[in-house]
Amino acid sequence: MLRSVVQRILHQLPATQAAAHCDGPCGVYDPASARVAAEAVLSMTKKLLALAPPEGNDAAAWATYNNTFSRYVAVKEEQAQETKEELLILWTDYFKPEHLATFPELHDTFWKAAKLCSACKVNIDQAKAEELMQAVEKIHTMFWSSKGRSDAWVTAS
Amino acid sequence: MFPGLCHGDRVIARPCRADQLRPGDIVLARHPLDEQLLIKRLSKRCADGWWVLGDNPAASTDSRHFGVIPDALVMAVVTAIAPAASRLRPG
Numbered sequence: 001m002l003r004s005v006v007q008r009i010l011h012q013l014p015a016t017q018a019a020a021h022c023d024g025p026c027g028v029y030d031p032a033s034a035r036v037a038a039e040a041v042l043s044m045t046k047k048l049l050a051l052a053p054p055e056g057n058d059a060a061a062w063a064t065y066n067n068t069f070s071r072y073v074a075v076k077e078e079q080a081q082e083t084k085e086e087l088l089i090l091w092t093d094y095f096k097p098e099h100l101a102t103f104p105e106l107h108d109t110f111w112k113a114a115k116l117c118s119a120c121k122v123n124i125d126q127a128k129a130e131e132l133m134q135a136v137e138k139i140h141t142m143f144w145s146s147k148g149r150s151d152a153w154v155t156a157s
Numbered sequence: 158m159f160p161g162l163c164h165g166d167r168v169i170a171r172p173c174r175a176d177q178l179r180p181g182d183i184v185l186a187r188h189p190l191d192e193q194l195l196i197k198r199l200s201k202r203c204a205d206g207w208w209v210l211g212d213n214p215a216a217s218t219d220s221r222h223f224g225v226i227p228d229a230l231v232m233a234v235v236t237a238i239a240p241a242a243s244r245l246r247p248g
Contacts, residue, residue, distance in 0.1 A: 010167050010239040018168075018185050018196040020158035020211060028190075028222060 029094040031140045034086035037079045038136045039157055041120045042129040044076035049126060080121035083132065084114050090143065103142050113139060158183075158196060161212040165241030168196070175207060175228035183235040184209070186226045196235070197226075207231060 051069060054061035091110040100106055113135035119128045137153050144151040161183065162168070170185050178184065182199045186209065197209035197219055206225040211217025220226065 007239050007242075010169075011242055013167075015167055016194060018194045020162060020164075020196050020217070 029090060029143070031086075031090060031136065031143045034083050034090065035133075035136050035140065036156065037083040037086060038129075038132050039155055040079035041076055041083060041117075042126070042133055043157060044072050044079065045120065045124055045126050045129040048072045048076065048124045076124075077121045080117045083120075083136070084117035087113050087117070087136070087139065090139065094143070095146070099142075099146055102146065106142065109135065109138055109142070158198070158211050158217070159213045161198065162196065162238065163241055163244055165243060167239040167241075168235045169237040169239070170233035170235045172232065173234040175231035178207070178231070178234055184231050185233045185235070187230040187232065189223050189226055189230060194232075 048069070051065070051072065054065050087110060091106075091114075095103075095106060103109075113132065116128055116132040116135055119125060120132055133155075140151075140153055168183070168185075173184075178199055180199050180201055184197060184199060184207070186195050186197060186207075187193070188195050195209075197217075198212060200208045200210045200220065202208075203225045206227040208220045209226055210219045210221070
């Protein structure tokens with residue numbers, strides 16, 4: 001009885017909320033994941049452009065060519081989608097309205113970068129893939145400068 | 158923090174000095190990266206603060222993700238838990 005009364009009183013009192021676990025409070029964001037995916041897009045685009053079809057009608061050679069071509073396309077599309085998702089996470093979860101004061105071009109940069117992901121997914125276009133890398137680099141610079149850091153832009157390839 | 162705590166539980170906590178706590182204590186602390194108020198269990202003492210873990214490792218975001226919580230961010234230690242109304246038996 002007493003316990004129940006105490007419990008009831010406790011639950012009437014104003015209290016601050018504390019989070020035990022929630023969606024992404026870890027605050028761990030890094031544009032590196034978008035960069036790695038964008039690099040893969042550029043790499044697959046270059047490989048596709050360099051891939052020469054076999055001469056003649058050798059069935060096995062054509063099978064190998066078609067298989068390799070399909071794989072390159074599949075990876076390129078998957079990584080372009082991945083780049084877009086990683087960028088959207090930074091755009092919608094990491095960057096806050098107050099960042100707009102420092103980076104007025106923030107929305108435009110992300111929007112164009114997301115569009116480039118689509119263009120790279122649909123086409124085999126090395127110029128677009130290189131533009132995408134430049135867009136990710138711009139986002140990298142904004143991201144780290146928002147944290148008061150100036151981490152160098154490093155690529156794997 | 159399940160099963161130690163359930164959603165909606167209320168706690169009573171008293172302000173504390175981080176260096177006087179013991180592993181196993183449940184604390185209210187500020188998230189080292191985004192200042193959100195967290196509730197976690199102290200796991201082990203480190204040179205620069207406390208390593209904290211949730212009671213439910215699979216679902217918890219804790220020191221495994223954000224590292225040690227510096228002493229200055231440990232706000233209070235939990236002294237009593239009032240289970241959420243939904244956990245109380247009627248009567």
